[in-house]
Amino acid sequence: MAINLTVELFGNSQVLTGQKLIDLQFLKPQVDICDVIQALGQRFPMLDGKVLDFGTKSLLSSYALNLNGVGFKDAAQIELADGDSILILPSQAGG
Amino acid sequence: MFGYNNKILIIDVSSKSWKWEDLEEDVVRDFIGGSGLGAYLLYQHCPIGAEPLSHSNPLIFCASPLVGSKLTTTSKFAVVSKSPQTGFIGDSLSSSSIALSIKGVGADAVVITGASREWISLVVDKEGVRFNDASNLLGTTTSATEKSLMGTLGKGYDTACIGPAGENLVRFASISNDGGRQAGRTGNGAVMGSKKIKAISFKGHKKIPSFDENALAKTRIDLNYKSLGEATEKYRTLGTMANLSVFERLKILPTGNFRNQSNKDFQNISGEAMHTEEKVSTSHCANCTIGCEKLITIPNSGSEKVRLEYQSLFAMGPLVGISDRETILKSSKFCDESGMDTISAGSTCAWFMECMQKGIIPESWLKLLPRYDNEEDLFAQLLRSIAERSGIGDILAEGSARVSEAIGLGSQEFAMHVKGLEMPGYEPRSLHTMALALAVSTRGACHNRSSAYEYDFSSDSDGYKQSSRGRMVVEGEDYSAVMDSLIWCKFVRRVFDNFYDESAEILNNITGWDIDPKQLAQCGERINNLKKQFNIREGWNRSHDNLPKRIFSDPLINGEKVSSISESELDNMIEYYYDARGWTSDGIIPSEKLVSLGIKS
Numbered sequence: 001m002a003i004n005l006t007v008e009l010f011g012n013s014q015v016l017t018g019q020k021l022i023d024l025q026f027l028k029p030q031v032d033i034c035d036v037i038q039a040l041g042q043r044f045p046m047l048d049g050k051v052l053d054f055g056t057k058s059l060l061s062s063y064a065l066n067l068n069g070v071g072f073k074d075a076a077q078i079e080l081a082d083g084d085s086i087l088i089l090p091s092q093a094g095g
Numbered sequence: 096m097f098g099y100n101n102k103i104l105i106i107d108v109s110s111k112s113w114k115w116e117d118l119e120e121d122v123v124r125d126f127i128g129g130s131g132l133g134a135y136l137l138y139q140h141c142p143i144g145a146e147p148l149s150h151s152n153p154l155i156f157c158a159s160p161l162v163g164s165k166l167t168t169t170s171k172f173a174v175v176s177k178s179p180q181t182g183f184i185g186d187s188l189s190s191s192s193i194a195l196s197i198k199g200v201g202a203d204a205v206v207i208t209g210a211s212r213e214w215i216s217l218v219v220d221k222e223g224v225r226f227n228d229a230s231n232l233l234g235t236t237t238s239a240t241e242k243s244l245m246g247t248l249g250k251g252y253d254t255a256c257i258g259p260a261g262e263n264l265v266r267f268a269s270i271s272n273d274g275g276r277q278a279g280r281t282g283n284g285a286v287m288g289s290k291k292i293k294a295i296s297f298k299g300h301k302k303i304p305s306f307d308e309n310a311l312a313k314t315r316i317d318l319n320y321k322s323l324g325e326a327t328e329k330y331r332t333l334g335t336m337a338n339l340s341v342f343e344r345l346k347i348l349p350t351g352n353f354r355n356q357s358n359k360d361f362q363n364i365s366g367e368a369m370h371t372e373e374k375v376s377t378s379h380c381a382n383c384t385i386g387c388e389k390l391i392t393i394p395n396s397g398s399e400k401v402r403l404e405y406q407s408l409f410a411m412g413p414l415v416g417i418s419d420r421e422t423i424l425k426s427s428k429f430c431d432e433s434g435m436d437t438i439s440a441g442s443t444c445a446w447f448m449e450c451m452q453k454g455i456i457p458e459s460w461l462k463l464l465p466r467y468d469n470e471e472d473l474f475a476q477l478l479r480s481i482a483e484r485s486g487i488g489d490i491l492a493e494g495s496a497r498v499s500e501a502i503g504l505g506s507q508e509f510a511m512h513v514k515g516l517e518m519p520g521y522e523p524r525s526l527h528t529m530a531l532a533l534a535v536s537t538r539g540a541c542h543n544r545s546s547a548y549e550y551d552f553s554s555d556s557d558g559y560k561q562s563s564r565g566r567m568v569v570e571g572e573d574y575s576a577v578m579d580s581l582i583w584c585k586f587v588r589r590v591f592d593n594f595y596d597e598s599a600e601i602l603n604n605i606t607g608w609d610i611d612p613k614q615l616a617q618c619g620e621r622i623n624n625l626k627k628q629f630n631i632r633e634g635w636n637r638s639h640d641n642l643p644k645r646i647f648s649d650p651l652i653n654g655e656k657v658s659s660i661s662e663s664e665l666d667n668m669i670e671y672y673y674d675a676r677g678w679t680s681d682g683i684i685p686s687e688k689l690v691s692l693g694i695k696s
């Protein structure tokens with residue numbers, strides 16, 4: 001069974017990669033945020049140290065996660081399902 | 096006293112005289128500087144019931160103990176007066192070299208009273224205060240005024256000035272300094288215009304010693320390093336423009352005068368698009384390592400640049416339903432050069448354009464409309480007419496609150512202001528902590544005096560109870576009051592592991608005091624209570640803490656998701672907020688509370 005996810009990039013993560021939307025497919029029954037970060041890291045090494053930390057498979061504190069455009073989530077709270085969109089956006093809201 | 100000049104410069108432009116007064120240590124221990132000291136001085140110098148655009152309203156410039164410390168982001172000052180938009184306290188902050196020069200002439204604050212008969216430009220330097228004729232500067236833009244004064248006064252002078260909007264008493268006129276930075280909100284530019292002061296220039300290099308220079312030097316290095324880390328990434332890369340695409344995706348970007356029915360795609364004006372498709376350079380306020388300022392070269396305008404941040408991008412674009420990049424950049428530049436607050440200018444135009452669509456403009460006003468080709472052109476012409484106070488602009492220059500009262504016909508319900516100050520680009524129907532903060536803020540619909548959006552953007556926000564939101568807004572307001580009084584730039588806030596601990600230590604190293612973090616937090620509480628007490632004195636009542644009717648009557652519908660807030664939900668939160676502040680259920684400060692904070696009525 002495959003799980004298809006979309007990652008939406010905002011802020012400098014979008015500028016660095018030149019991508020707004022990235023489709024990812026996982027050929028396994030369960031996927032978590034670490035899997036997503038690893039997959040992103042393989043395709044976009046320029047994100048390492050700027051948006052993601054590939055070593056710890058986590059987002060840098062300058063970025064936050066949002067699932068399907070509803071509410072902010074800590075990585076540990078997120079349960080991913082086929083068709084989900086994961087938004088990676090700047091964590092600073094000021095301005 | 097270390098860290099301060101211990102002096103206030105009082106300038107009376109009616110009699111063209113000036114004097115120095117002592118600034119007592121007790122006062123700055125209680126109100127610190129910046130917007131806190133400004134609130135204190137306004138309370139002292141503004142007679143009860145003063146008409147904001149009359150000689151009796153003082154215009155106050157305040158530096159702070161951190162100005163001159165060379166700590167990152169601290170070259171800031173506050174401008175305070177009774178606001179011609181709200182009739183309550185009006186304070187705005189701006190940055191850069193002029194803050195150093197205010198302190199450099201030997202002042203911690205400058206209080207300007209009276210009104211001149213003829214247009215003048217004030218010059219403050221080691222010779223004292225000069226009252227120069229400014230008739231040759233009338234009608235000039237803010238950048239031309241600065242440039243002209245730089246030419247006549249010579250090197251080393253820093254200038255704050257008004258543009259044509261301030262001269263014409265547009266109620267939301269701003270004060271511009273250091274090449275286009277703005278003390279934007281609450282109409283201090285109109286107050287300056289009512290005194291017939293086109294500009295005020297400072298030159299001074301007095302160094303104020305700090306108590307422990309070695310400790311400060313270490314802090315400086317540490318903060319510089321941290322300020323270039325993850326805590327400020329957004330500001331350093333795309334600047335606050337980065338908010339636009341995120342807010343649009345999360346459906347919290349107010350569009351079309353908060354109707355949010357636009358089918359327009361605002362992606363082409365996002366921070367990301369601007370950065371990839373336009374020529375963007377970065378600029379810094381004096382002593383700032385972050386550099387959130389993004390200067391965009393305006394297409395088809397030669398090499399003309401505009402300093403663009405999220406609120407101006409929002410107010411010149413989505414708020415008025417415009418997505419044309421060139422129109423937005425030019426409109427923002429126009430507001431800066433005329434000296435008008437972009438949020439209030441955009442919001443007043445958005446309200447008026449909706450009235451036009453609804454056909455509720457009085458016949459006699461229609462004749463005052465400029466000719467226009469399309470929506471973008473209409474918007475540009477409205478801005479121009481407001482700055483000039485010509486045609487319909489003479490009416491709109493009063494701001495959406497006053498003009499909607501004049502039109503009536505239900506237009507007050509979609510005039511998007513609180514207490515007369517137009518709303519910034521945060522959607523209160525989705526962001527409920529922000530909704531409360533906008534409703535209760537002493538200066539009207541303001542996002543900067545609480546930073547309450549931070550709570551709404553946190554991972555716990557769904558579970559917040561109304562009572563917690565009341566407490567959070569109190570915390571956010573007190574914290575912001577301390578930031579705005581020390582003064583730190585808000586964009587450095589996440590650099591601190593423990594804001595009050597670190598700031599108290601820094602303040603002690605500057606002043607030689609022994610203030611503890613709790614006492615510093617209490618300064619924030621005292622400052623907010625004093626601001627509120629000023630408003631109460633000037634006629635505030637419970638009905639002023641509210642949101643525009645549209646926020647309650649028009650929910651946001653996005654597919655299955657409905658975002659709304661009811662009047663009773665807001666009322667409940669306001670009650671919790673008053674309770675957390677120790678105020679009565681009518682929002683009045685009990686006298687014991689004032690006494691406990693050391694505020695004399």
Ligand code: SF4
Pocket residue numbers: 168169190330378379380383384385386387388584585586
């Ligand atoms: S972060 Fe931006 S606004 Fe703040 S001091 Fe630096 S350049 Fe100025």
